[in-house]
Amino acid sequence: MAGNTSGENSETMGIGEVARRTGLSVHALRFYEREGLLVETVRRGPDGRRRYGADDLEWLEVCIKLRSSGMPLRAIRRYAELVGEGPGNEDERLALLLRHRDDVAAQIGALTSCLDMISTKVEIYQASVTDHSSDPIWAR
Amino acid sequence: MAGNTSGENSETMGIGEVARRTGLSVHALRFYEREGLLVETVRRGPDGRRRYGADDLEWLEVCIKLRSSGMPLRAIRRYAELVGEGPGNEDERLALLLRHRDDVAAQIGALTSCLDMISTKVEIYQASVTDHSSDPIWAR
DNA sequence: CCTTGACCTAGAGCCGGCTCTAGCATCTAC
DNA sequence: GTAGATGCTAGAGCCGGCTCTAGGTCAAGG
Structure with missing residues (x-):
């Protein structure tokens, strides 16, 4: 082997x-x-x-x-x-990490807002799938 | 114009x-x-x-x-x-959106876990920057 | 011995998602 | 009537991040 x-x-x-x-x-x-x-x-x-x-x-x-x-x-x-x-450049490492942390937080924020939109659409479509009369809803 | x-x-x-x-x-x-x-x-x-x-x-x-x-x-x-x-394919639209919703939720989960790691490191480096005696910490 | 399998390097290729270029048409203002 | 802005198409180019290929080394096992 x-x-x-x-x-x-x-x-x-x-x-x-x-x-x-x-x-x-x-x-x-x-x-x-x-x-x-x-x-x-x-x-x-x-x-x-x-x-x-x-x-x-x-x-x-x-x-x-x-x-x-x-x-x-x-x-x-x-x-x-x-x-x-x-050792000796901890400040720079920290700055780099802080920048990335902000970036990640922003990503999470953006994704959360996308998730909201998607969830709203999901609800609309779930309604139109279970309740056929709501078909002509202006949903996209 | x-x-x-x-x-x-x-x-x-x-x-x-x-x-x-x-x-x-x-x-x-x-x-x-x-x-x-x-x-x-x-x-x-x-x-x-x-x-x-x-x-x-x-x-x-x-x-x-x-x-x-x-x-x-x-x-x-x-x-x-x-x-x-x-109209007529709402089920398929829904399925597509549900898949993406799961995907986005997973992304948020992954990013949150990354954020945790980054925040931990940030804390370590903030300590080592303010308090110089903690330099030889084994931090990466 | 020879096959098998894990590994090596250098470099080409690929994919998604734009971005840019070339060359041209149209409109408006001066 | 010409300059400048806005737009058009077709297609080439680019960038990040891998992924894959070609051609080879080495060690163990059958």
Whole structure:
């Protein structure tokens, strides 16, 4: 059996295992690394293959959350750079996070307003589906 | 003065005016029409130019809300088709809206969880920025 | 030995959703 | 009658974010 495919609690994982655990594709993992999202490039085994540790996994989960909340790769890269530079730039990290927090809050607000509209339409259509006489409602 | 650029309450508007009012670009407006998002193709003036009515504007606002909540153009097109077919397919419109409503709710859920993570980090960094002694915190 | 499977790099390709360009028509105001 | 604004079409281009391909390495197992 090649690699550590089924390694449940191995100290370091191959890229396939990380893909399984994070839900990212191996392609995406290599892509993220090329794009500089990973604080430091992943360590390699003596065979030149990537070996991920638990810390890498944790950081990837952070990246995934940032991405899934719409942070562009550029910004995540910047954050990773700041983290990689070590202590001393907490103010900049904070500023970046605050900006993104506002952004996410705004997204939630916008989505909530969309949800309202959709729910209103849903109610209208539910009425027109159960009660056929309300067909000619001017609903779109 | 060409067109009805400043028409505040004109019965029909040119594409530029609609762009101003919706925030979409004229390019995007023509693009949306080509893509079939507009229920029926926009009426034209005798000069061959698009004339938008208040109903078009309302529909565009719906499209904008659907788009901004992440509904793909394909789905909006489908919804527009259903609306364009007139009464009789309310069940299908409803199904489509319900699917999207679930989707939006899920998005809000995901974003809220991201917001939590970000807020946690914000707190950590706010502490480390005000209180310099907490620098060596293992924060990322 | 040879197959299988996990992994590697470099780089091309793709998809959604616009955005922009070229080249032209029309209208109004000066 | 010409400048400037507004509009038209067809189609090319762009950007972000992956995704996939080609061609190869390496280790274990049968």
